[in-house]
Amino acid sequence: MTEEKITAQSAIDRYADMVYRLALTQMKNRTDADDLFQEVFVRLVSHIQELESWEHVKAWLIRVTINCAKKHYGQYWNKNVDYMDEPERLSGQTESYEIPEEHPVRAAVQKLPPKYRLIVHLYYYEELSVAEIAGLTKQRESTVKSQMHRAREMLRNLITDEL
Amino acid sequence: MLDQYNRETSQIHAPAALIQKTKEAMRAEEERLQAEETSRGDSYAIGNSSAHRYAAGISKDCEVISAKKRSIFSYGRLRKWALPLTAAAALVILVSVSAAMRVVKSGGASSDMAADMTEADAGASADEALPAEEMADASVEAPAEEMPDVSVEAEVSAEEMADASAEAGAPVEEMPDVSVEAGAPAEEMLDASAETASGGITEASESDAMAASEKAESKDNFAITKNEGAAQASEDTLIEESKMENSVVKPDEELTITEVEKKPSVYNSSEAERISYQEVIFYVVSEEDGAYSAYARVNRSRYVISGKAADREEFLEKAYELLEEESFY
Numbered sequence: 001m002t003e004e005k006i007t008a009q010s011a012i013d014r015y016a017d018m019v020y021r022l023a024l025t026q027m028k029n030r031t032d033a034d035d036l037f038q039e040v041f042v043r044l045v046s047h048i049q050e051l052e053s054w055e056h057v058k059a060w061l062i063r064v065t066i067n068c069a070k071k072h073y074g075q076y077w078n079k080n081v082d083y084m085d086e087p088e089r090l091s092g093q094t095e096s097y098e099i100p101e102e103h104p105v106r107a108a109v110q111k112l113p114p115k116y117r118l119i120v121h122l123y124y125y126e127e128l129s130v131a132e133i134a135g136l137t138k139q140r141e142s143t144v145k146s147q148m149h150r151a152r153e154m155l156r157n158l159i160t161d162e163l
Numbered sequence: 164m165l166d167q168y169n170r171e172t173s174q175i176h177a178p179a180a181l182i183q184k185t186k187e188a189m190r191a192e193e194e195r196l197q198a199e200e201t202s203r204g205d206s207y208a209i210g211n212s213s214a215h216r217y218a219a220g221i222s223k224d225c226e227v228i229s230a231k232k233r234s235i236f237s238y239g240r241l242r243k244w245a246l247p248l249t250a251a252a253a254l255v256i257l258v259s260v261s262a263a264m265r266v267v268k269s270g271g272a273s274s275d276m277a278a279d280m281t282e283a284d285a286g287a288s289a290d291e292a293l294p295a296e297e298m299a300d301a302s303v304e305a306p307a308e309e310m311p312d313v314s315v316e317a318e319v320s321a322e323e324m325a326d327a328s329a330e331a332g333a334p335v336e337e338m339p340d341v342s343v344e345a346g347a348p349a350e351e352m353l354d355a356s357a358e359t360a361s362g363g364i365t366e367a368s369e370s371d372a373m374a375a376s377e378k379a380e381s382k383d384n385f386a387i388t389k390n391e392g393a394a395q396a397s398e399d400t401l402i403e404e405s406k407m408e409n410s411v412v413k414p415d416e417e418l419t420i421t422e423v424e425k426k427p428s429v430y431n432s433s434e435a436e437r438i439s440y441q442e443v444i445f446y447v448v449s450e451e452d453g454a455y456s457a458y459a460r461v462n463r464s465r466y467v468i469s470g471k472a473a474d475r476e477e478f479l480e481k482a483y484e485l486l487e488e489e490s491f492y
Contacts, residue, residue, distance in 0.1 A: 008189050012182060020177035037177065038185045045192040103171035124165045125172050 006057060008045045014054070015061050016041075018126070022062060025121045026069035026114060036072065040064050062126070063136055066118065073114065108158040116151035119144060418470035418478075420485045427467050429458040440479045443486060447475060457482055461490045 004010055019040055023033040043064055044057075051057045109120055118137070122128045130148070134141045429435055435446040435458070445468075446458040455478040456469040468485055472478030 008193070009186060012186060012189065016177040016182050016185075017175070020181070021172055021175050024175060034178075034181055037181060038188055041185045042188050042192050045189050046196060103174075105165070105168040106171040109168060120165075120168075121172070125169050 006048060006051060006054065008041065008048045011044055011048065011057050011061070012041050015058060018058070019061050019065055021125070022065045022118075022121060023069070025109070025117050026065065027072070032072060036065065036068050039068055059136065062122070066137065069114070105155075105159065108155055111158055112151055112154055116147060116154065119147050120151050120155070123148060417472070418468055418481050418485055420482075420489050421467045421469075422489070423465045423467055426465065427458055429456050429467060438475075438479065441483050443483060445479060445482065447479070449475065455482075459486060461486055464490055466490070 004014075016037075020033065020037050023036040023040075024030070027033040027036055040061060044061065047060065048057075051060055109117055112120065115137075119133060122133050122136070123130070128136070130141050130144050133139075134144045137144065139147075429448050430446050432446075432448050435448050438445045438447055443459055443461060448456045450456060452471070453473070454469065454471050455475065456467065457478070459466050459468065459482070466486060466489065468482040470478070470481075472481060
């Protein structure tokens with residue numbers, strides 16, 4: 001079976017959902033997630049020739065999504081304004097965005113601080129190892145482990161309180 | 164719990180509209196990148212091929228501009244090459260000069276050459292056969308103090324010059340050579356005596372010689388200078404210290420006025436008296452035998468006046484007159 005040629009168009013077909021989920025995990029609202037999604041794939045166009053395999057493409061997309069999200073949060077406005085309390089911004093413009101009542105665990109994860117959200121998502125959903133997460137987030141493995149431990153505790157408390 | 168998270172998350176999909184919009188943006192980005200590459204390639208081709216330039220329909224003005232650019236570019240290239248080339252040339256010159264200097268400094272032949280050069284400078288063509296050692300001996304045996312006198316006498320006649328050499332203790336064998344030299348003008352003699360000196364004659368003695376040559380211009384001056392041995396010695400000391408620039412001897416008044424560049428030792432002397440005479444401040448030092456030396460500054464020029472006088476007031480009066488003449492005060 002011949003492997004699909006690595007192009008930007010084929011990459012978006014393959015990894016659109018992954019990038020979108022990660023963007024939603026990282027961003028506070030859907031509009032920002034959409035912007036992040038577009039920015040990541042537009043950047044991919046100029047770097048696609050440097051990427052040799054699909055694993056490489058996947059890692060690059062995760063890394064760039066994390067960096068763009070960090071850049072977004074680094075801006076003053078985004079640091080100091082929270083849209084989570086604005087229901088009109090969170091109301092789904094498309095049918096694919098989750099409704100918190102139907103997804104209680106995901107809603108609890110969204111309440112975690114961004115660094116814990118990222119680790120939980122990468123570990124449990126993307127099924128990356130601690131070493132891979134450490135490489136992508138440029139942290140020590142021990143740091144990732146301790147953050148994972150704290151994230152689990154916080155999640156447990158959040159869900160218990162809600163129940 | 165986290166299985167449920169996975170289930171919930173897997174239900175999230177990227178909106179088709181967003182994917183479509185993103186694909187369009189990606190296409191636009193690809194086109195932009197291709198256009199950039201094409202323009203880069205075109206500009207390269209335009210820069211290299213004139214035929215391509217005409218095919219692209221570039222106007223003549225553009226061609227002129229590109230020609231200017233090319234010329235600037237070539238000039239830049241030239242400059243790039245010019246710098247190392249200049250450095251290399253400078254290095255070659257430096258090496259050749261240093262090698263030449265080494266050759267001149269080392270070896271006995273080089274000393275003979277230097278002696279020849281000294282003789283040539285002195286203008287003594289008759290002394291070409293004389294070894295450098297003899298020349299040096301002649302100048303060493305003649306004391307520095309006597310040199311001006313010798314040069315002064317040289318102007319008068321060769322016979323007088325021979326006598327002067329005899330007074331200076333020059334050997335009899337060297338006298339003819341000296342007399343041959345004595346036929347030259349006084350200035351050339353001075354140069355010869357100064358340049359052939361191997362260390363016994365200093366800059367001060369050269370300046371002494373200059374002063375003496377000025378004295379020799381008048382016979383009266385010459386006679387007076389001859390008679391005043393002690394006074395001349397004190398003058399020489401003063402002149403030596405103050406780097407004389409211009410010296411005028413007024414023998415009738417028995418005073419010498421000298422313009423100096425720096426403050427002389429008279430100024431700093433503990434024996435110097437600060438006297439204001441006719442609104443000019445003199446620093447006067449009285450010496451033995453009724454001789455006086457004074458320093459004064461007039462019109463931003465420094466002067467040293469020295470000579471004999473009956474008393475200090477007379478000395479100051481004469482010194483003031485001399486200053487007036489000298490500085491148009």
